Amino acid sequence: MTEVIRHDLIILGSGLAGLRAAVEACRVSGGKISVGLVSKVQLMRAHSVCAEGGTAAVLRPEEGDSFELHAWDTVKGSDFLADQDVVHRFVRIMPEEILLLEHWGIPWSRDPDGRIAQRPFGGHSFPRATFAEDKTGFFEMQTLYDTLLKYDNWTGYSEWFATSILVEDGRFRGLTVIEMASGKFYVMEGKALIIATGGAGTLFGFTTYSQTVTGDGLALAYRAGIPLEDMEFLQFHPTGLIPSGILMTEACRGEGGYLLNNRGERFMANYAPERMELAPRDVVSRAMMTEIEQGRGFKGPRGLDYLHLDLRHLGRDRILERLPLIREVTLKFLGLDPIEEPIPVRPVAHYSMGGIETDIDGKTRVEGIWAAGEAAAVSLHGANRLGTNSTAECLAWGAISGKQAAEYVMHQGPAEKAPEELVRREYERVFGDLLRREGRENLYHLRQELRDTMVTAAGVFRTGDQLEEGLRRVREIRERFQFISIQDKGRAYNTNLIHALETENLIDVAEVLLAGALAREESRGAHARRDFPKRDDEKWLKHTLAFRTPEGPRLEYKPVVITTWKPVERTY
Ligand SMILES: Cc1cc2nc3c(=O)[nH]c(=O)nc-3n(C[C@H](O)[C@H](O)[C@H](O)COP(=O)(O)OP(=O)(O)OC[C@H]3O[C@@H](n4cnc5c(N)ncnc54)[C@H](O)[C@@H]3O)c2cc1C
Numbered sequence: 032m033t034e035v036i037r038h039d040l041i042i043l044g045s046g047l048a049g050l051r052a053a054v055e056a057c058r059v060s061g062g063k064i065s066v067g068l069v070s071k072v073q074l075m076r077a078h079s080v081c082a083e084g085g086t087a088a089v090l091r092p093e094e095g096d097s098f099e100l101h102a103w104d105t106v107k108g109s110d111f112l113a114d115q116d117v118v119h120r121f122v123r124i125m126p127e128e129i130l131l132l133e134h135w136g137i138p139w140s141r142d143p144d145g146r147i148a149q150r151p152f153g154g155h156s157f158p159r160a161t162f163a164e165d166k167t168g169f170f171e172m173q174t175l176y177d178t179l180l181k182y183d184n185w186t187g188y189s190e191w192f193a194t195s196i197l198v199e200d201g202r203f204r205g206l207t208v209i210e211m212a213s214g215k216f217y218v219m220e221g222k223a224l225i226i227a228t229g230g231a232g233t234l235f236g237f238t239t240y241s242q243t244v245t246g247d248g249l250a251l252a253y254r255a256g257i258p259l260e261d262m263e264f265l266q267f268h269p270t271g272l273i274p275s276g277i278l279m280t281e282a283c284r285g286e287g288g289y290l291l292n293n294r295g296e297r298f299m300a301n302y303a304p305e306r307m308e309l310a311p312r313d314v315v316s317r318a319m320m321t322e323i324e325q326g327r328g329f330k331g332p333r334g335l336d337y338l339h340l341d342l343r344h345l346g347r348d349r350i351l352e353r354l355p356l357i358r359e360v361t362l363k364f365l366g367l368d369p370i371e372e373p374i375p376v377r378p379v380a381h382y383s384m385g386g387i388e389t390d391i392d393g394k395t396r397v398e399g400i401w402a403a404g405e406a407a408a409v410s411l412h413g414a415n416r417l418g419t420n421s422t423a424e425c426l427a428w429g430a431i432s433g434k435q436a437a438e439y440v441m442h443q444g445p446a447e448k449a450p451e452e453l454v455r456r457e458y459e460r461v462f463g464d465l466l467r468r469e470g471r472e473n474l475y476h477l478r479q480e481l482r483d484t485m486v487t488a489a490g491v492f493r494t495g496d497q498l499e500e501g502l503r504r505v506r507e508i509r510e511r512f513q514f515i516s517i518q519d520k521g522r523a524y525n526t527n528l529i530h531a532l533e534t535e536n537l538i539d540v541a542e543v544l545l546a547g548a549l550a551r552e553e554s555r556g557a558h559a560r561r562d563f564p565k566r567d568d569e570k571w572l573k574h575t576l577a578f579r580t581p582e583g584p585r586l587e588y589k590p591v592v593i594t595t596w597k598p599v600e601r602t603y
Contacts, residue, residue: 033454037220038067038186039440041206042433043193043248044227045070046077047168047422048404050175051429052225056437057182064440066185067219069208071192071243071529075176078229078241079425082168083356084282085160086426087419088125090149096157098122103596105420108154108311109413110556110566111598112261112574112591117391117411119594121420121427128426129161137174138163140353150353151285154311154417154603158285161419165280165356168422191217192529193247195457196224196255196400197449203399205449207457211529214522216462218454222443223399223436226252226387227429230405231540235380236482237335239271239278248406250536252387253543257395258576258587260408261385262540263547264557266416267491269315271379273337277360279376281418283340284308286353290319291339291373292327298338303603310603313415313557316378320491323377331375339373346370378491382421384412384557385547388576393432399439401432410574410592414556465531470514474527477515478534481508485541489548494561498549505541506583512538543577546584551575568598 040056042049045068053068060066070077089096101122106113133139133147140148140162152160163170179185190211197204197218205220228248232240253259269290270279284290290308292298302318303310310318319338322328328336342350342357347370350358354369361367361374386408393401393409403409404425411424488501512535519527553567554560572591577584 033216033218033458035218035220035449036067037446039064039221039446040223040225040436041067041069041219041221042225042227043069043206044077044229044404044406045074045187046079046227046229046404047082047171047175047425048429049077049225049227050172050179051426052227052403052433052436053185054175054179055430055433057179057184059434060184060437060441062182062184064184064437067188067221068185069188069191069193069206069219071190071211071247073189074187075172077172078244079422080169080172081241081278082171082422083165083278083280084285085150085152085162085167085419086129086171086422087152087155087159087417088129088161088423089122089159090126090129090147090161096159100157101159104155105411105417106596107601108415108417110415110601111568111572112413112555114391114410114592115594115596116592117409120391121411121424124427124430125423128423128430132171132174135174135178137170140164150282151309152418153281153284153309153315155419160282160285162282165282165354171422192532193251194461194532196251197453198255198397199450199453201398203397204447207454209461211524214525216458218449220446220449222440222446223401225432225436226400226402226406227404228406230383231537232380232382234482234485234537234541234544236479236486237271237276238380239268239276245533245537246540247533247536248402249387250539252395252402253539253577253579255397256579257397257400258388258578259385259543260388260410260576261547261574262383262544262577263551263575264384264414265380265489265544266312266382266384266557267316267378268312268381269319269378270340270376272361272364273335273375273377274332275364276379277364278379278381279340279357279374283342283354283357286349287345289341290315291341292322293329294327298322298327306603311415311417313559314603316491317559319378329375331377335377337375337377340376341373342369343371343373382416384414384416392435393428394435401436403428403432414558461532466517466520466528469516472511472514472516474515474517474531474534477508477511478530478537481505481534481537481541484508489545492559492561493548495549498545502542502545502549505538505545509538509542543584546586547575547577550586572598
């Protein structure tokens with residue numbers, strides 16, 4: 032029989048969004064509810080520890096920054112697809128989040144006069160990236176975790192893998208979860224759920240993301256009947272290290288670094304003369320790919336031609352003080368010292384603007400389920416996210432969803448039992464079907480093929496033909512997935528089985544991304560169609576919603592919330 036674990040509130044994911052939600056839920060409930068915090072990796076190994084460059088907030092109004100400016104930068108950066116009510120709310124919340132973290136003990140980097148330091152970032156017209164060296168995510172996670180330890184009404188589940196979200200009659204009923212150490216299958220019953228499972232970065236072969244970021248929460252929500260929104264908008268960060276894809280934070284350019292082509296030119300002068308290297312990421316990535324395609328790049332391994340990120344003129348002291356991680360990484364991975372040599376970089380898959388559809392509070396259309404952080408599409412980033420707005424979003428909507436879900440739970444009666452039929456079916460799917468497969472397809476090759484397909488089909492520039500071919504190949508990969516082989520038939524730490532579950536999730540997310548991208552016949556933000564090179568507000572100023580059907584995603588659309596600024600031409 033399947034064992035049952037009960038909590039009032041379950042938080043799926045312990046990255047910045049999940050931890051911030053947990054702190055808030057514990058805070059507002061005053062110990063009256065029990066919170067379960069679930070992560071497929073050790074709680075403190077969530078991908079968020081990798082965030083480098085900073086977190087956006089208006090801290091210096093006296094020097095010219097303002098909520099309006101931050102909001103305008105975000106809306107313009109989004110290519111006008113962000114919901115403007117969401118953006119206005121976001122910018123007003125952020126200063127308090129920065130100060131809360133300060134009070135909870137984060138070592139923000141400081142200016143010589145002792146104030147919290149802020150540095151420039153792409154697409155922001157004021158230096159408002161708040162940072163802790165170039166290890167911002169690590170320090171934020173550490174601070175939130177330390178704060179959470181003050182409360183005793185939560186339980187952590189490190190290395191527990193969620194396989195499905197149970198929904199009945201439009202309401203949340205529970206999760207099915209595998210305890211990875213033992214391989215035991217559990218039902219977690221609860222009154223509310225916050226999905227904070229992060230993005231889907233490893234859908235692409237060349238990525239900045241941790242290998243654990245496999246879009247699980249997106250696929251689980253999609254299968255539970257919640258639509259995915261705007262998934263075609265996948266951000267390519269301009270500066271991935273060659274050949275690994277490790278992120279060279281935008282803070283390198285925020286601190287004054289240059290991008291150079293093989294003629295030694297700062298080519299951004301031809302694409303974004305005002306903002307140069309600090310134009311938004313979609314603009315810089317397209318410029319870099321154009322330089323490379325037109326022969327002004329350097330020959331790289333495995334077709335990874337590249338350009339140079341030059342920090343030398345910043346000088347040793349500034350690099351050691353502000354970018355120590357970057358130097359450590361280039362020394363360790365390439366034996367290259369950025370104090371003396373330029374760094375080889377090219378655009379790299381980095382961030383999912385889309386995600387689980389929510390309202391402005393992070394609430395999904397299923398009663399009792401919220402989503403927060405990169406997994407959610409609260410519609411803050413639209414078609415292109417500005418750097419430092421993501422860790423900020425995790426804090427803002429972690430706090431909002433944590434508070435709301437806790438208050439919701441406190442007004443509910445006892446949790447109802449999870450539907451036995453759904454639990455039985457899920458057990459059968461995982462252990463009766465998947466674990467028993469002994470087909471001819473190599474699971475690991477199949478995932479690699481999927482990731483290569485996405486690089487070819489849905490890169491910085493896209494065409495209808497490429498997207499169509501990509502969709503065909505992903506559907507073929509789904510067919511072949513039926514014939515995979517799981518060699519490890521055991522239960523304890525069966526990473527072979529987990530790999531299969533993750534791959535199945537990635538396949539669902541890939542199909543949604545490609546279908547949305549193929550349908551959207553325009554270019555907007557990170558979605559650049561060579562066959563439809565212009566933004567088309569008349570037809571496409573709307574959000575894509577993908578609903579799961581047995582035949583594949585069904586697409587619907589919903590309007591963008593425009594409260595303040597009508598779309599205008601986007602120049603930098
Ligand atoms: C290298 C890098 C640097 C970045 N730097 C910055 C920056 O400086 N500023 C900025 O604003 N943004 C930055 N970003 C983006 C930002 O880091 C992420 O968007 C953000 O950290 C995502 O946090 P999250 O809490 O939503 O998810 P994550 O931190 O990815 O956490 C996801 C959690 O969900 C859990 N989980 C997932 N699936 C399952 C499952 N099936 N079962 C159980 N648990 C599951 C995971 O174990 C994990 O605990 C960066 C991104 C990268 C790749």
